[in-house]
Amino acid sequence: MAKDIEQLYQERLARYVTAMRNEKPDMIPIRPFVAEFTAKYAGYTCQEVTHDYEKAFAAVRKCAADFDWDAVVGNMVYVWTGLTQAIGMKYYAVPGVDISPDVGFQYLEPPPEKAFMKPDEYDQLIEDPTGFLFNAWLPRVSTEVSAMGEQTSYRNNLSFLKGGMAMLNYFNAFGKQNELLRTESGTVSAISGILKAPFDIIADKLRGYLGLVADVMEQPKKVLAACEALMPHLTYTALCGADPEKKVPITIWMHRGCVPFFSMEHFNKFYWPTLKPIIKEIWAQGHQVLFYAEGNWNAHLKSFAELPDKSIIFHVDQSDIFEVHRELGDKFCISGGIPNWLLATGTPTEVRDYCKKVIDGVAGDGGYIMDASAIVQNDAKIENIKAMTEFTREYGQY
Amino acid sequence: MPKQKKIKRKPGVCVPWDEKKKELPKILGDEKVVQKVWEDIDTLGYIYIWQCLLSF
Numbered sequence: 075m076a077k078d079i080e081q082l083y084q085e086r087l088a089r090y091v092t093a094m095r096n097e098k099p100d101m102i103p104i105r106p107f108v109a110e111f112t113a114k115y116a117g118y119t120c121q122e123v124t125h126d127y128e129k130a131f132a133a134v135r136k137c138a139a140d141f142d143w144d145a146v147v148g149n150m151v152y153v154w155t156g157l158t159q160a161i162g163m164k165y166y167a168v169p170g171v172d173i174s175p176d177v178g179f180q181y182l183e184p185p186p187e188k189a190f191m192k193p194d195e196y197d198q199l200i201e202d203p204t205g206f207l208f209n210a211w212l213p214r215v216s217t218e219v220s221a222m223g224e225q226t227s228y229r230n231n232l233s234f235l236k237g238g239m240a241m242l243n244y245f246n247a248f249g250k251q252n253e254l255l256r257t258e259s260g261t262v263s264a265i266s267g268i269l270k271a272p273f274d275i276i277a278d279k280l281r282g283y284l285g286l287v288a289d290v291m292e293q294p295k296k297v298l299a300a301c302e303a304l305m306p307h308l309t310y311t312a313l314c315g316a317d318p319e320k321k322v323p324i325t326i327w328m329h330r331g332c333v334p335f336f337s338m339e340h341f342n343k344f345y346w347p348t349l350k351p352i353i354k355e356i357w358a359q360g361h362q363v364l365f366y367a368e369g370n371w372n373a374h375l376k377s378f379a380e381l382p383d384k385s386i387i388f389h390v391d392q393s394d395i396f397e398v399h400r401e402l403g404d405k406f407c408i409s410g411g412i413p414n415w416l417l418a419t420g421t422p423t424e425v426r427d428y429c430k431k432v433i434d435g436v437a438g439d440g441g442y443i444m445d446a447s448a449i450v451q452n453d454a455k456i457e458n459i460k461a462m463t464e465f466t467r468e469y470g471q472y
Numbered sequence: 473m474p475k476q477k478k479i480k481r482k483p484g485v486c487v488p489w490d491e492k493k494k495e496l497p498k499i500l501g502d503e504k505v506v507q508k509v510w511e512d513i514d515t516l517g518y519i520y521i522w523q524c525l526l527s528f
Contacts, residue, residue, distance in 0.1 A: 158528050202480040207521045238520055268526050279525055310483030311522045 082260030086144040090262055090443070091321050094362060094387050096407045098440025102433065102470030104143045104463055105264050105409065105443050107366075109150040110178045110452040111459065112137050120151075120452060121170030124179050127154045127244060131251045138261040141463050145264035145322075148251040150449060153179055154244050160236040162218035162229075165279075178451050183282050190214045191280035193289060196296035199280070200303045211280065265364060267315030267324035269356075271349040272301035272308060274329045283330055290340050301348035309352045316361045323362040323387055326353075333373040346377050357385035364409075367391055368448060375401040391447045399436040408436055409443035412462055417446055418453040422461035429465045437470065444470065486517040 085100075092099035113123040116133035123130035130149045138146050155168045167173045167180035184190065190211055191199065199206045213221040218233035220226050252263040270278070276297070277286040289297050312324050330336070331345035353363050363386050365378070370392040378388065379402055387407045390398050395411035402408065411432050416425060429444070436442050444466045450459065481488070489507045493499075499506055 153528055161524065161528070163524075163528060204481045204486060204518060204521060207525055208486075212521065212524065237524075238516070241520060241523060242516075268523075270526055275525065306479070306483045307522060308526075311519070311526060314484075314519060 079257060079260045083256050083262065086260060087262050087321065090145045090264075093441060093443050094323065094407045095384050096405070096441035098472055101472060102437055102466055103145065103443050104141075104445075104466050105145040106141075106143060106445050106450055106459070106462075107147060107150050107264075107448075108134070108137060108450045108459075111450040111454050112150070114452040114454075115140075115456055115459075119169070119175040120178050121168075121175035123151050124153070124169050125155045127156070127247065130154075131247070131254075134251070135254055135258055138255055139259040141459070142467055143261060143463065145262035146255065147264050148248050148255065151178070154240075155179060157237065157240040157244055160240045161233055162216040164215055164217060176452065186282055186284045186288070189280070189282040189285045191276075191285075193281070193285065193293070196289075196293065196300050200296070200299045203303050203307055215279075262322070264322060265325045266317040266322050267312050267361070269308060269312040269324050269326040269352065269363060271326065271328065271331055271345060271352075272304040273297075273331050273345040273348060274327075275304065275308070276300060277330055283335070287336075290336070290344065294343070298344055298348070301344055305348055305352055309355055312352070312356060312363075313359060313361070316356075316359075320360040323364040324356060325364040325366050328365060328367045328369075328371070330369070332367075332369055332371045335369075338373060341374060341377070346374070350377075350380065353381055353385060357382055362387060365389055367393060370394075372397055378402060379405060381405075387443070389445070395432060396435045403436065403439075403441065407441040407443065410445040410447050411436070412444070412446050414446050414448050414450065414454065417450065417455065417458045417462070420455075420458060422457050425458045425461040426465040429462055430469060433466070433470055440472065484515045484518050485511075486514050486521075489514075 089099040089101065090103045090105060093103045110120050110123065112130070112133035113120055116136045118129050118133055123133055127149060130151050134146055134149060153166065155166060158166055165182045167182055169175050169177055169179055173180060195210065198210065209222045213219045216233060218229045220230040255261040255263060277283045281289060286297070316324050331341060333341065336345070356363055362384065365386050366389045368391050372393045375398060378386070383405045387409055388398060388402055389409045390411040395408065398408055412428055416428055444462065489510055492510055
């Protein structure tokens with residue numbers, strides 16, 4: 075490895091980690107969560123980067139080499155549909171198969187009557203979450219897996235073999251990808267490990283949002299018990315994927331637990347009491363959690379302020395970043411806040427102006443990482459991503 | 473963490489070693505080696521289903 079590339083990597087790592095610890099680095103780190111944008115930049119279709127992860131990896135590396143970014147995710151088009159197809163996952167619309175090759179993959183939520191978990195199955199989930207996933211959930215979300223009691227099949231047996239080998243293949247490939255990012259362009263792998271709130275995962279993949287809306291009214295004790303039953307498993311899984319060097323954070327993808335998807339009462343009763351202990355446990359083991367707070371979470375900032383100093387990085391999507399800074403800036407690093415609509419429809423001048431406003435408002439004392447509000451897809455203009463990057467480098471020096 | 477009344481399968485476990493051990497003849501060699509390898513591979517099955525739920 076060229077010494078200057080390794081030196082660049084070490085400088086970027088120090089910059090990124092310093093900011094995440096809510097301290098002031100030499101300059102503002104840039105860590106864009108670029109997904110289908112990488113395909114657009116590298117000349118691939120969404121289908122290519124979604125279905126062929128080697129192309130997705132190559133697209134990320136090309137962006138990392140051409141843009142002055144401190145850290146990126148090895149593949150933010152994370153759902154490799156080759157894997158989900160091997161397992162037969164029903165809840166995806168795959169580019170080039172179900173939707174246009176130039177549209178990012180989509181999640182499909184079934185109607186409440188076809189939810190992947192039925193309303194009277196909470197006790198089964200609570201008693202044995204892992205058993206429930208294998209025995210009830212997987213056969214329902216897969217076109218291949220036979221339900222318990224049904225006759226097994228060639229396709230059933232094959233799905234576990236192909237799915238397991240494909241998952242191992244994919245996860246192992248990230249090690250090489252991260253090393254290439256380091257040696258080719260001196261870019262840091264931004265995150266390691268996945269977490270979701272118990273309440274969110276029930277809505278996302280089990281009962282569906284509408285099902286859970288009904289359940290919090292009709293069987294609240296079961297919902298709370300289910301969240302509690304999921305907690306140790308979600309903690310364990312998050313820690314399994316965590317950075318052994320404890321530098322880059324585990325990411326929690328926060329979906330629909332906030333007002334107005336649920337009421338403040340429901341947030342306080344279900345969402346927060348079953349997430350807060352997980353974050354505290356992960357922090358006790360030395361890992362930060364990146365709150366990728368999709369949507370607007372301003373109503374809940376006081377709750378997040380209950381967490382230990384530096385235990386999280388709060389990523390701003392549609393929350394008011396200046397209010398986030400007032401409420402949380404003393405305790406936690408903040409990232410994001412550059413609207414995706416602006417990156418898609420604005421001009422480079424407008425992007426620079428917005429970046430200046432955010433930097434002036436929240437980055438003065440360090441503890442800020444430049445990024446778009448949400449994952450950057452192929453609607454973002456290349457010149458606007460360049461403007462965000464170049465302006466931050468010029469103006470973001472401490 | 474709230475304590476569950478009864479955890480049927482702990483985090484990281486699909487088939488507990490105690491359950492598997494009952495199916496085996498008396499282990500003549502080092503039981504700890506057999507247990508460790510069983511548990512390590514068993515955890516991969518656990519990771520498979522929870523990653524299916526969380527990541528895919």
